[in-house]
Every structure is written in C-alpha cells, then in structure tokens.
Amino acid sequence: MTYRAPVRDLAFSLEAAADLGRLAQAFPGADRDTVQAVLEAAGDFAAEVLAPLNRPGDLAGAAYENGSVTAAPGFAEAYKQFADGGWMGLAADPAWGGQGLPKALDLAVSEMVQAANLSFGLCPILTQGAADAIEKNGTKRQKALYLPKLVSGQWTGAMNLTESQSGSDLGGVATRAEPEGDGFRLTGQKIFITWGDHDAAENIVHLVLARLPDAPEGSRGLSLFLAPKFLVGEDGTLGPRNNLRCAYIEHKLGIHASPTCVMLYEGARAELVGAPHAGLAAMFVMMNAARLQVGVQGVAIAERAYQQALAYALERRQGRSPWTGDYPARLYDQPDVRRTLMLAKARIEAGRGLCLTTAVAADLGRLARGPAAQEAARQREALLTPIAKAWCTDMGVEVASAALQVHGGMGFIEEIGAAQYYRDARILPIYEGTNGIHAIDLVGRKLLLGGGQAVRDLIGEIATTAVSLQAADGAVLHAVGARLEAGAAAAEQASDWLAGRRGPSEADLLAGATAYLKLLGDVIGGWMLGKGALAAAARLAAGEGAEDYFKGKIALARLYAEQVLTLTPGMAAAVTQGAEVMEVAAEAL
Numbered sequence: 001m002t003y004r005a006p007v008r009d010l011a012f013s014l015e016a017a018a019d020l021g022r023l024a025q026a027f028p029g030a031d032r033d034t035v036q037a038v039l040e041a042a043g044d045f046a047a048e049v050l051a052p053l054n055r056p057g058d059l060a061g062a063a064y065e066n067g068s069v070t071a072a073p074g075f076a077e078a079y080k081q082f083a084d085g086g087w088m089g090l091a092a093d094p095a096w097g098g099q100g101l102p103k104a105l106d107l108a109v110s111e112m113v114q115a116a117n118l119s120f121g122l123c124p125i126l127t128q129g130a131a132d133a134i135e136k137n138g139t140k141r142q143k144a145l146y147l148p149k150l151v152s153g154q155w156t157g158a159m160n161l162t163e164s165q166s167g168s169d170l171g172g173v174a175t176r177a178e179p180e181g182d183g184f185r186l187t188g189q190k191i192f193i194t195w196g197d198h199d200a201a202e203n204i205v206h207l208v209l210a211r212l213p214d215a216p217e218g219s220r221g222l223s224l225f226l227a228p229k230f231l232v233g234e235d236g237t238l239g240p241r242n243n244l245r246c247a248y249i250e251h252k253l254g255i256h257a258s259p260t261c262v263m264l265y266e267g268a269r270a271e272l273v274g275a276p277h278a279g280l281a282a283m284f285v286m287m288n289a290a291r292l293q294v295g296v297q298g299v300a301i302a303e304r305a306y307q308q309a310l311a312y313a314l315e316r317r318q319g320r321s322p323w324t325g326d327y328p329a330r331l332y333d334q335p336d337v338r339r340t341l342m343l344a345k346a347r348i349e350a351g352r353g354l355c356l357t358t359a360v361a362a363d364l365g366r367l368a369r370g371p372a373a374q375e376a377a378r379q380r381e382a383l384l385t386p387i388a389k390a391w392c393t394d395m396g397v398e399v400a401s402a403a404l405q406v407h408g409g410m411g412f413i414e415e416i417g418a419a420q421y422y423r424d425a426r427i428l429p430i431y432e433g434t435n436g437i438h439a440i441d442l443v444g445r446k447l448l449l450g451g452g453q454a455v456r457d458l459i460g461e462i463a464t465t466a467v468s469l470q471a472a473d474g475a476v477l478h479a480v481g482a483r484l485e486a487g488a489a490a491a492e493q494a495s496d497w498l499a500g501r502r503g504p505s506e507a508d509l510l511a512g513a514t515a516y517l518k519l520l521g522d523v524i525g526g527w528m529l530g531k532g533a534l535a536a537a538a539r540l541a542a543g544e545g546a547e548d549y550f551k552g553k554i555a556l557a558r559l560y561a562e563q564v565l566t567l568t569p570g571m572a573a574a575v576t577q578g579a580e581v582m583e584v585a586a587e588a589l
C-alpha cells in the first residue's frame with residue numbers, strides 16, 4: 001500500500017496541540033500559508049520519491065564490498081533530490097545556507113520522511129545533528145568549512161559513540177586521539193555506526209568520541225573529534241581518503257537499507273571540536289536533536305503501519321457486524337478491530353503532539369522574548385525530550401504490532417508489508433539511548449529541573465486544560481476533562497513520591513523510572529488530545545465545515561480518555577511500588 005502523507009493532521013497538530021502560533025513573533029516568515037505549502041511539498045516528496053523505495057530497500061539492503069558501502073537501490077538518487085530540494089537545511093541558520101524555519105515545522109516534515117522510508121530518514125537525522133553539534137561547539141573555521149556542506153546535504157554526518165565494551169555507559173570508550181602537528185590521529189573501533197559509509201554523498205563528516213593521552217578516566221575524559229572520510233583542504237576542496245574505513249555492515253532485524261557500520265580508525269586525521277575532555281557535553285547537542293527525531297520516527301512508523309491496517313480493514317470481510325448487520329462485514333465494522341484502529345490513531349496523534357510541542361519549546365528556547373522565557377522553554381524541552389523519545393518509540397512498536405494483528409495471518413507474510421514496519425520499528429526503543437536509560441534520565445535529572453518546578457509547571461498546565469475541558473460545552477468534553485484531571489493527579493502523586501526517594505532510596509527511584517515515564521507520556525498524550533478536542537469543538541462551533549473530521553478528533557480524545565487515562569492511577573501505583581519486591585535471588589527466578 002502506498003503512503004498517504006497526513007498533511008492535514010500535521011497542520012492540525014501543529015496549531016491545536018503544539019501551539020505553533022506562539023512562534024509567530026520569532027518566525028514571522030512561518031505563517032499559515034507557508035506552513036501549509038511546506039507540508040504539502042514535503043508530503044508529495046515523501047509519498048512519491050521515498051515511499052516507493054521502502055520495500056525494495058528492505059529486500060536489497062545496503063551492500064558492502066571491498067571496504068565500501070553502496071546505498072540500497074535508488075537511495076543515492078533520492079538523496080540527491082532531497083538535498084537539491086533544500087530539505088536538509090529547512091530549520092538551519094540562513095548564515096550557513098539554511099532556510100531558518102521553525103524546528104517544529106522541520107520535525108513535521110521529518111515525520112513524513114521517516115514514515116515513507118525509515119532507513120533513508122536516518123541519514124538526514126544524523127547530518128542535521130552533526131551540523132548542530134559543530135554550530136554549537138566548533139571554531140569559526142570549522143563552521144565556515146563544514147556547515148554549508150552539511151546544511152546543503154552535499155556532505156552527510158555520522159555519530160561515533162558506541163564501542164563493543166561501551167554502549168549505554170560511554171565511560172568505557174577506548175578510542176585514542178594522539179596529538180600530531182596542529183591536529184590529532186584517531187585509533188580505535190566503533191560499532192553500529194549508522195550511515196557510517198555510503199556512496200550517496202561526496203563526503204562523510206564523522207563526529208567521534210575519543211580519549212586524549214592525559215584524559216581522566218570515565219566519561220569526563222572524553223573529547224569530541226571531527227574526522228572526514230575525505231580530507232578537506234582549507235578552501236573546502238576534497239583531498240585524499242582519510243585513514244578510516246568501514247570493516248563490514250551489520251545484518252539486522254530491520255532498517256536493512258540503513259548501513260550500520262563497524263568503523264575502523266587507523267590513525268585517521270582529526271580535529272578537536274570544543275574543549276578537551278568536554279566531548280560528552282558537546283556530543284549531547286547531536287544526541288539530543290537525534291533523540292527527539294527518533295521519537296518522531298516512532299510516530300512515523302506507527303502512522304505508516306496504521307494506514308496500511310486501516311486500508312486492509314476496509315477491504316477484508318469476515319463475520320457479521322453488530323453495527324451494520326452485514327455478512328460478511330468489513331473488518332472495520334467489527335467493534336474490536338475498530339477499537340484497535342482508533343486507539344492506534346489516538347496514540348499517534350498523542351505522540352505527534354508531544355514531539356511537536358517539544359520542538360516548539362526548542363524553538364522558544366532559542367528565540368523567546370527575554371531570558372526567563374527562554375530558560376523556561378529550555379527546561380520544558382529538556383523535560384519532554386526523554387519522554388518524546390521513549391514513549392513515542394514504545395508506542396511505535398506497539399502500534400506496528402497492533403497493525404500487523406489487524407491483518408491476521410496475512411500480517412505475518414512478508415509480501416504484505418506490515419511485517420517490515422514491525423521489524424523496522426523494533427530498533428527505535430534501543431538506539432539513541434535505550435528507553436530504560438531515558439527513564440533513568442527523567443527521574444534522575446529532569447525531575448530536578450528548576451528544583452522540580454519544571455515538572456510542576458507541566459502538570460499544572462495539563463490540569464488547566466482539564467479545567468477548560470470541563471468548562472466547555474458538551475458532555476464528551478466534560479468526560480475527557482475529568483479523566484485528564486485524574487491523570488494529572490496521578491502524575492503529581494508519582495512525581496512527589498519520586499522526589500522523596502533520592503539518596504538512600506535510589507533503588508526505589510530507579511525501579512519506578514520506566515513506569516513513571518509511561519505515566520507522564522500517557523497523561524501528556526491525553527493533554528495533547530484534549531487540546532485537539534477543544535480546538536475541534538471551537539471549529540465546529542464556528543461552522544468551518546469538515547464536520548466529520550473535527551468530530552473525529554473529539555471521538556479520538558474520548559476513546560483515549562476511557563482506554564488510556566483511566567489506567568493512570570494504576571500506573572502511579574506501579575511507580576510507587578518501590579524496589580523491595582525485587583529483592584529476589586537470581587536462582588529464584
């Protein structure tokens with residue numbers, strides 16, 4: 001089945017859930033017409049150029065031969081079109097050739113790219129992340145030399161953190177950097193490097209975490225280096241190959257067309273980015289941008305899988321429908337299948353709203369009026385990022401699984417396509433920091449932001465939306481508001497309990513981390529849908545037309561409230577259970 005870009009839903013989410021209007025002062029060029037035009041053009045490109053390459057890319061994969069990687073069939077040509085279309089630099093600074101549009105709009109575009117072709121979409125994610133890291137940490141010379149090429153997409157970027165002994169804990173990174181002349185030589189091996197080698201662009205800019213000779217132990221001894229595949233002259237021209245190469249590519253469960261490379265650094269020439277031993281902080285710029293993008297990948301794969309399941313449910317007939325009396329009836333007219341589809345759609349819209357809201361916070365963190373507003377926005381972005389990454393990627397896997405289930409046995413047959421989405425989705429909770437690590441980040445660091453005020457403010461805003469829903473016209477909105485209010489109360493109770501579990505009760509804090517992230521994600525999802533329902537009700541009242549569409553938004557909020565928000569008090573109990581119950585010897589398990 002082909003991909004249908006959800007331009008209307010994205011535009012609705014940007015306005016109703018993520019409050020894109022708050023960016024009007026900072027981005028006067030991003031008016032409603034521009035946003036619509038960009039979304040439509042991106043949707044066409046995703047559906048017509050990228051989506052048709054998805055299944056062939058899964059079958060053929062990227063190829064490795066004699067030390068070089070060839071991108072999957074058609075990918076290099078599509079990449080050229082992507083770069084020529086200016087998509088890489090949509091949100092980048094015009095000083096480097098970007099278009100200076102909001103990150104939130106760029107993320108909406110990215111959702112369509114990722115949904116059309118997840119393997120392809122990883123290349124721009126890493127390239128934009130590398131550009132961000134150089135922009136924040138690089139010297140004037142590094143910015144002038146590398147940013148225009150990355151922003152235009154002429155060169156791509158890759159992120160080199162992981163080594164076989166060092167994954168979640170980067171303190172064990174062993175790649176060495178020896179000073180030589182006015183630069184450095186890198187020696188070591190990195191594994192799992194996405195788009196670490198390929199033939200789709202003329203150069204690859206590797207950002208590499210490595211250790212200087214005098215480096216302290218652990219993660220505080222890491223520095224960030226830039227090592228290009230082809231050496232770059234001072235005028236930007238390409239020189240000889242650097243001493244780095246791909247040893248082989250991994251054979252994976254999914255995303256076959258994304259080359260996952262084992263990279264060998266054999267005295268590769270490199271330059272330092274940022275201060276010595278401050279590499280992890282510098283790399284965090286790239287990691288944070290990528291985390292939100294991976295959250296978007298979760299939404300995207302869910303949308304793609306959902307679209308296919310909906311199409312199948314409208315076509316396939318089985319059993320009698322209690323609604324229509326038809327025999328055989330469309331699967332769509334079986335209540336359990338309809339519930340599955342609606343819940344999937346509601347969770348997609350919840351995740352979409354969460355990612356776009358995080359991106360709006362990122363935009364405001366740079367450009368809001370006044371330092372206090374900027375700091376509040378930065379804290380909001382920092383708080384929401386691990387939730388967007390982990391909640392949306394777990395949701396992506398679950399929705400891809402549910403969408404496969406809607407196909408019955410056909411879902412398990414590769415030719416149908418649902419299986420690819422499920423396989424592709426499974427990496428998302430693992431890379432860019434496993435979801436477990438993001439949950440620990442949430443309870444360990446993000447809960448403390450502003451002395452706990454950041455999370456209190458967030459829950460306060462959710463409670464305010466719950467009040468608005470209960471004050472609005474209509475029993476359905478009242479019911480959604482009541483469920484959201486209970487969800488906000490559960491989130492508050494769990495947050496307070498965790499805040500009291502620091503120090504000696506750290507095991508309690510960590511044991512509740514994943515349940516807490518899910519609880520906050522579920523409640524934020526209800527908030528996004530509640531805001532959408534309020535906006536839809538306002539448009540219905542204004543007689544804008546498209547009644548079915550807006551009624552659908554209210555129905556999704558109601559279903560989510562009854563199927564998800566009702567469970568939040570139970571989730572709070574799971575968060576606050578503590579670690580004692582797990583004091584069980586391994587032999588007992």
Ligand SMILES: Cc1cc2nc3c(=O)[nH]c(=O)nc-3n(C[C@H](O)[C@H](O)[C@H](O)COP(=O)(O)OP(=O)(O)OC[C@H]3O[C@@H](n4cnc5c(N)ncnc54)[C@H](O)[C@@H]3O)c2cc1C
Nearest residue numbers: 159160161162167168192193194260431432433434436437
């Ligand atoms: C397809 C693919 C692409 C990738 N792309 C890149 C890339 O471009 N660049 C790059 O540098 N890396 C990349 N990675 C690596 C990826 O980021 C790591 O696999 C990931 O961070 C997890 O590290 P690990 O595999 O060593 O797992 P481990 O760290 O060994 O973790 C194993 C399990 O233990 C849990 N765990 C670990 N530590 C703790 C703890 N302290 N508390 C609680 N639970 C814990 C984890 O959540 C996980 O479930 C990629 C990986 C894959 C598979």
